Amino acid sequence: xxxxxxxxxxxxxxxxxxxxxxxxxxxxxxxxxxxxxxxxxxxxxxxxxxxxxxxxxxxxxxxxxxxxxxxxxxxxxxxxxxxxxxxxxxxxxxxxxxxxxxxxxxxxxxxxxxxxxxxxxxxxxxxxxxxxxxxxxxxxxxxxxxxxxxxxxxxxxxxxxxxxxxxxxxxxxxxxxxxxxxxxxxxxxxxxxxxxxxxxxxxxxxxxxxxxxxxxxxxxxxxxxxxxxxxxxxxxxxxxxxxxxxxxxxxxxxxxxxxxxxxxxxxxxxxxxxxxxxxxxxxxxxxxxxxxxxxxxxxxxxxxxxxxxxxxxxxxxxxxxxxxxxxxxxxxxxxxxxxxxxxxxxxxxxxxxxxxxxxxxxxxxxxxxxxxxxxxxxxxxxxxx
Amino acid sequence: xxxxxxxxxxxxxxxxxxxxxxxxxxxxxxxxxxxxxxxxxxxxxxxxxxxxxxxxxxxxxxxxxxxxxxxxxxxxxxxxxxxxxxxxxxxxxxxxxxxxxxxxxxxxxxxxxxxxxxxxxxxxxxxxxxxxxxxxxxxxxxxxxxxxxxxxxxxxxxxxxxxxxxxxxxxxxxxxxxxxxxxxxxxxxxxxxxxxxxxxxxxxxxxxxxxxxxxxxxxxxxxxxxxxxxxxxxxxxxxxxxxxxxxxxxxxxxxxxxxxxxxxxxxxxxxxxxxxxxxxxxxxxxxxxxxxxxxxxxxxxxxxxxxxxxxxxxxxxxxxxxxxxxxxxxxxxxxxxxxxxxxxxxxxxxxxxxxxxxxxxxxxxxxxxxxxxxxxxxxxxxxxxxxxxxxxxxxxxxxxxxxxxxxxxxxxxxxxxxxxxxxxxxxxxxxxx
Numbered sequence: 140x141x142x143x144x145x146x147x148x149x150x151x152x153x154x155x156x157x158x159x160x161x162x163x164x165x166x167x168x169x170x171x172x173x174x175x176x177x178x179x180x181x182x183x184x185x186x187x188x189x190x191x192x193x194x195x196x197x198x199x200x201x202x203x204x205x206x207x208x209x210x211x212x213x214x215x216x217x218x219x220x221x222x223x224x225x226x227x228x229x230x231x232x233x234x235x236x237x238x239x240x241x242x243x244x245x246x247x248x249x250x251x252x253x254x255x256x257x258x259x260x261x262x263x264x265x266x267x268x269x270x271x272x273x274x275x276x277x278x279x280x281x282x283x284x285x286x287x288x289x290x291x292x293x294x295x296x297x298x299x300x301x302x303x304x305x306x307x308x309x310x311x312x313x314x315x316x317x318x319x320x321x322x323x324x325x326x327x328x329x330x331x332x333x334x335x336x337x338x339x340x341x342x343x344x345x346x347x348x349x350x351x352x353x354x355x356x357x358x359x360x361x362x363x364x365x366x367x368x369x370x371x372x373x374x375x376x377x378x379x380x381x382x383x384x385x386x387x388x389x390x391x392x393x394x395x396x397x398x399x400x401x402x403x404x405x406x407x408x409x410x411x412x413x414x415x416x417x418x419x420x421x422x423x424x425x426x427x428x429x430x431x432x433x434x435x436x437x438x439x440x441x442x443x444x445x446x447x448x449x450x451x452x453x454x455x456x457x458x459x460x461x462x463x464x465x466x467x468x469x470x471x472x473x474x475x476x477x478x479x480x481x482x483x484x485x486x487x488x489x490x491x492x493x494x495x496x497x498x499x500x501x502x503x504x505x506x507x508x509x510x511x512x513x514x515x516x517x518x519x520x521x522x523x524x
Numbered sequence: 525x526x527x528x529x530x531x532x533x534x535x536x537x538x539x540x541x542x543x544x545x546x547x548x549x550x551x552x553x554x555x556x557x558x559x560x561x562x563x564x565x566x567x568x569x570x571x572x573x574x575x576x577x578x579x580x581x582x583x584x585x586x587x588x589x590x591x592x593x594x595x596x597x598x599x600x601x602x603x604x605x606x607x608x609x610x611x612x613x614x615x616x617x618x619x620x621x622x623x624x625x626x627x628x629x630x631x632x633x634x635x636x637x638x639x640x641x642x643x644x645x646x647x648x649x650x651x652x653x654x655x656x657x658x659x660x661x662x663x664x665x666x667x668x669x670x671x672x673x674x675x676x677x678x679x680x681x682x683x684x685x686x687x688x689x690x691x692x693x694x695x696x697x698x699x700x701x702x703x704x705x706x707x708x709x710x711x712x713x714x715x716x717x718x719x720x721x722x723x724x725x726x727x728x729x730x731x732x733x734x735x736x737x738x739x740x741x742x743x744x745x746x747x748x749x750x751x752x753x754x755x756x757x758x759x760x761x762x763x764x765x766x767x768x769x770x771x772x773x774x775x776x777x778x779x780x781x782x783x784x785x786x787x788x789x790x791x792x793x794x795x796x797x798x799x800x801x802x803x804x805x806x807x808x809x810x811x812x813x814x815x816x817x818x819x820x821x822x823x824x825x826x827x828x829x830x831x832x833x834x835x836x837x838x839x840x841x842x843x844x845x846x847x848x849x850x851x852x853x854x855x856x857x858x859x860x861x862x863x864x865x866x867x868x869x870x871x872x873x874x875x876x877x878x879x880x881x882x883x884x885x886x887x888x889x890x891x892x893x894x895x896x897x898x899x900x901x902x903x904x905x906x907x908x909x910x911x912x913x914x915x916x917x918x919x920x921x922x923x924x925x926x927x928x929x930x931x932x933x934x935x936x937x938x939x940x941x942x943x944x945x946x947x948x949x950x951x952x953x954x955x956x957x
Contacts, residue, residue, distance in 0.1 A: 424619060426947075427951075448947055
C-alpha cells in the first residue's frame with residue numbers, strides 16, 4: 140500500500156472503464172486524475188443500452204469474462220458501492236424462423252456449457268410473461284440470471300464514491316515519454332506529471348496510441364420511446380433477437396444489419412437498438428436505418444405500435460480487429476496500460492475490467508487470466524516500437 | 525406557373541403564424557414554390573388562433589391584428605398556386621443524411637421532402653419562473669390559457685389569479701374578464717412606476733400603448749386589481765382548489781383560487797430547432813418570435829426579411845433596409861419594456877420542481893458539477909429528457925445558469941414525439957420532390 144500511496148495515475152477517458160479503474164486505484168490509495176475530452180460518460184457509455192448480459196456474449200473467453208463481470212456487479216451491489224443501480228432481469232433469446240431457432244438453440248447450448256442457467260420457454264409461458272409478443276416468434280430461451288445497469292449511472296456512482304480528481308474538457312493530446320517510460324500526459328499544451336498512465340479512451344485511444352489498424356469504430360443507432368408503464372419496466376425481460384446473436388457470433392458482417400434488442404427501461408420506456416455500422420464514428424441518426432430498426436421491433440413486439448418515439452441517438456462502439464477487448468500493459472511504452480476495445484460489451488464488462496486494470500497498474504494479479512486480451516497480440520503494436 | 529417552377533424544389537416554411545405566412549407569401553409572390561408546414565389544422569399561430577368549429581368567438585383581438593391577418597391570408601389565397609399548404613403536419617427535423625422529415629398526423633405518415641432552403645418560424649415558448657407547486661394541476665401558463673380561451677370561447681371556471689411578469693398578463697386578464705370570469709387579481713413582479721423615464725419612452729409606442737390602455741380600461745371596469753412588485757411565493761393544494769402564497773409589495777398573503785395562470789415572458793422556441801449554419805448546403809433561417817421576441821407586428825416584417833434573404837441568396841434583389849429599420853424600432857420597444865418590468869432574480873428553493881416530466885427538482889440540478897457537459901445534464905441530471913423534450917425546463921435552467929444549456933450535438937430528431945408506427949413505415953420512396 141505504501142507504493143500506491145505515492146503513486147499518481149493519469150486515467151485518460153471517463154467512460155465506465157476509466158471511471159471504474161480510477162475508482163479502484165483511488166480506493167487502493169493511489170492519487171488519480173481522470174481526464175476526458177468532454178466529460179464522464181460522454182462516449183459509448185452514455186449512449187448504450189444497459190444490458191449486463193452473459194446471454195449476448197460470443198462463446199469463449201468473452202462469455203466467461205462476462206460471467207465474472209456480472210458476478211462483480213452483484214458483489215458491488217451487495218457491498219453498497221452500486222446499490223440500487225444493478226437489477227436482476229431475464230434475457231429472452233427469441234427466434235422467428237427455423238434457421239434462427241437453430242442458432243438460438245446452439246447459443247443456448249454454448250451458454251449452458253459455460254455454466255449459465257438456460258430455461259426453455261414454450262409459447263404460452265412466453266406470452267404470459269410478455270403479452271403481445273409477435274406471432275412470428277417460434278422459439279425462445281430464457282437466461283434468468285442476467286441484469287441491467289445504466290452506464291452513466293454506474294460511472295457517476297463510481298466517481299461520487301471516490302477521491303478521484305475529474306478534469307472535464309481536458310483532451311489528452313500526447314503521452315509524454317522519457318527514457319521509454321511515461322512521465323505524464325499533455326493536455327491543452329500543459330503537461331500533467333504522472334507515474335503511470337491508463338488509456339481507456341475508446342475510439343479516442345486510436346490517436347493517442349496509433350491503433351488505427353487495430354481499433355474500428357462501429358456506430359449503433361438507437362431509439363427511445365415514451366412510457367408504456369409508470370416507473371417500472373413495461374415488460375418482464377430484455378428481448379434479444381436471433382439477429383443480434385448472429386452479429387455477435389460473427390455470422391453476419393453487413394453494415395445494414397440490424398441486431399435487434401428491445402430493452403425495457405426502469406422508467407417504463409423502451410430502448411430499441413440497433414445498427415452495427417463499421418467505420419462510422421459520427422453520432423448522427425438517419426430515417427432509413429431508424430425505420431428499419433422500428434419495423435423489425437414491431438414485428439417482434441407489436442404493442443410498440445402504440446408508442447411514440449421521443450429520441451433517436453447513436454453511440455460509437457470501439458471494436459478491436461479480432462473482436463476481443465484490449466487490456467494490459469503496453470508492450471513498448473513503459474508505465475502505459477491500455478483498456479479499450481470493449482465493443483458493445485462495455486457496460487457489462489466495464490466495472491470488472493476497470494478493477495482488473497487498477498490491479499495491473501498496482502502490480503497485482505488481476506484475479507482472472509487476461510493473457511488472451513493483452514495488447515502484444517497485435518503485431519502492429521510490436522511494429523510501433 | 526411555368527413548367528420550370530413546377531419542377532423546382534420548394535422553399536420550406538415551417539410554422540403558419542404571422543412570420544411564416546408573411547415569408548411564404550413573399551416567396552410565392554416572387555415566383556418561387558413554397559412548402560408551408562403547419563402543425564395545427566389551421567393557419568394563424570398563437571396570435572391568430574381561431575375558435576374551434578361551433579365555439580363562440582368571445583374576443584376578436586385588436587383591430588390592427590385582424591387587419592394584418594386578413595391582408596396576409598388574402599395574399600396567401602392569391603398566391604395559392606405556388607404554395608403547397610400541409611396542415612396537421614409537424615417538422616421532425618433534419619436527419620443525419622440531410623433529409624427534411626415531417627409527420628402528417630392526419631394521415632399517420634412520416635415523409636421526407638427535398639427543399640432548396642428552409643425558413644423556420646415556430647414562434648415563442650413561455651418562460652415560467654419556477655416556484656414550489658407550479659407543477660400542480662390548476663397551475664397553467666397564461667399564454668396557454670389564452671390560446672384555449674380563443675379556441676373554446678370559454679374561460680376556466682372558478683376563481684383565477686394571474687401572476688408573473690409582462691404585458692401578456694394584462695391581455696389575458698382583460699380577455700378573461702370580457703369572457704365573463706374576471707381574475708381575482710393580476711400580480712406583476714416588476715415595478716414599472718419606479719422607472720418613470722423608461723415608462724415615458726414606452727408611451728411613444730402607438731399601437732401597443734392603445735392596446736394596453738384598452739386592456740387596462742377593461743380591468744378597471746371589471747374591478748380587477750393589478751398589483752405591481754407582487755409575486756407568487758408558492759402554491760399548495762387545498763380541497764378542490766389552490767392556496768397561493770403571494771407577496772404584495774412587502775406584505776405576504778394567502779389567496780384561495782381554483783386556477784393560477786403564470787407567465788414570465790417569452791423566448792424563441794429553440795428546442796432542438798436546427799440553427800442556421802454558415803455555408804450549409806441547404807440554408808436554414810429563423811424568422812419571427814422564433815428568432816427574436818419582437819411581437820406580432822414585427823413577426824410579419826421578420827418573415828418578409830427572412831424571405832428577402834432567401835431571394836437574395838438565389839440572386840433576386842430584395843431590399844431589406846426598411847424592414848431592418850422597422851425591426852430596430854420593435855427591438856428598442858421590447859428592450860424598454862423589459863427594463864421597465866425588470867425585477868431582481870431570485871433562486872428557487874431546493875424542493876422546487878424544475879422538470880415536471882422526470883420529476884427533477886432544483887436540488888437535483890445544483891447537485892450537478894458546475895462544469896457539467898450537456899450529456900451529463902441530460903443523462904445524470906435527467907433534465908431535458910422528458911416527453912416535452914426540454915421545452916419547459918430548458919428555458920428555466922438557462923435562466924438559473926445564466927447561460928443556455930449546451931445543445932445536444934449533433935442536433936437531434938425527432939423535434940417532437942412521433943408515432944412509432946408512422947416512423948416505422950418510412951421508406952426512401954417517401955422522399956418527395
